[in-house]
Amino acid sequence: MANCAAIKQSIRIEDVIGRVVPLKRHGHWYVGRCPFHDDRHPSLVVWPKTGTWKCMTCSPVRDDVIGFVVRWKHCSTPDALRWLEQEHPEMSIAPRTKPASGETPLAALPDRDATYQALLGQWGLTAPHRIALRARGLSERAIDKAGFASVIPGIAPITPVSAGVPGFARRGSRWRIVGPAGIAIPVRDVHGQIQAIHVRADDASRGKYRWLSTPAPTYVGGAASGAPVHVVRGVDDVVWITEGPLKAIVAQARLGHTVLGVPGAGAWTPVLDILAVVQPQRVILAFDRDPNPETAAKVAQHVGRLTDAIRNAGWPLMRACWDGPKGLDDALVAGARITWDPAGGSVT
Structure with missing residues (x-):
């Protein structure tokens, strides 16, 4: 071994x-x-x-x-x-005999969900962040349904249900929230439980979107968030797949169908398990139209792998097309005509 x-x-x-x-x-x-x-x-x-x-x-x-x-x-x-x-079948890999120093296992999903539900309730959503979400094309009802809140880094207003909740770290006897100030986007699984928190940062100098994530050994008592796929349930006969939790929320509010928001074009592997639960009649891919040819080519490689995986799993698949805005969410808000596959259909 x-x-x-x-x-x-x-x-x-x-x-x-x-x-x-x-x-x-x-x-x-x-x-x-x-x-x-x-x-x-x-x-x-x-x-x-x-x-x-x-x-x-x-x-x-x-x-x-x-x-x-x-x-x-x-x-x-x-x-x-x-x-x-x-x-790599030529290898026989032995498990680590013990966790790395300071490593905390990721908390069970029910513990993360309960902790995040309580945390978001304590934070609430500030008026400027609500206005920003309205500007993205979300109604008040859609904003409340998604469960957005405003991240307040520093001393945590609650104690996590268990250790290993990403975003929480212990300093002495006190728990702290580690992450940027911004809009907290609850990232849910196929059953609606909150797996993680994605943040649209107020200060985008280190990236516009970041995770609440506190991996060892830098942080005590927390855990890495991973990169889960966000599931926004709607009518399940058609499942749309786009890039980003917030885009998925905006798209679902406009389409009515279930929308999956992958955290990045290459982080699509959980999609197949989600489709197995949802059992859609059709899957539509709707990734960004990136104006940078080099970036578009790289994204296309990932989308190609996802396309092969979905087709090999037996799901009927189409690709969405539109003119104008870069992302599906902005295209829907702008009222662009969206088509999928040459003989598919369209939505305005």
Whole structure:
């Protein structure tokens, strides 16, 4: 049985991450767009020599290939090890014998949901943030239904139900909220439970969208958020897939159908499990129309993999098209005519 050192020697980390993120070589390292946040400028760095990676925007410390798979697939360490073993059958990978120093397991989903529900209720939504959401095309009813709140970093107004809730960190006897001030976007699973909190930051200098995430060893008592897919339930006969939780909320309010918001074009793997629960009659892909040809080409690679996966799973699939606005949400708000596939249909 191989140990963690053997993993780094036997698996090329750039090959694993390269399946998720198109990487470009720069000297002794690679760079790419981080799949864990809305990364418009490549901020993910991969160092083959040390077998490590780090996002310069959303990752406080370097991590190894196991940590990447954990965050990418939003799974446990044993599940990540099993996945690596399946993808690399020439290896027999031993689980870590004990958690890393200071590591706290991710809290169970019911604990995260209960904690976040209480936290959002304590925060409420400020008038400026409500106005900003109205400007995105959301009605008061849609805003209240989504459960938005205004993030207040600092001393937490509540105690988490358990340790391991992303965004919470303990300092002495007090819990704190670590993250940017901004609009808290509850990211829900297929059953409506809050898995994580995505934040539209007031100060976008470190990225417009970030996660409430407090991984060890930098933070005590918290956990990494991962990059879960946001599910906005509606009429389930058609499922739309777009990029970003907030875009999914705006799109669902306009379409009425269920909309999935993947956190990044490369972070789509949970989609297949969600479709298995929802059982739609048709799936429509509606990713951004990026004006940058290089970025558009990279996104197209990810969308191509998602397309193959959905079709291989047997779901009828179409792609949405529109003129004008970049994103599906803005196109719907602007009243653009949206078509899907040459002989599909259209919605205005």
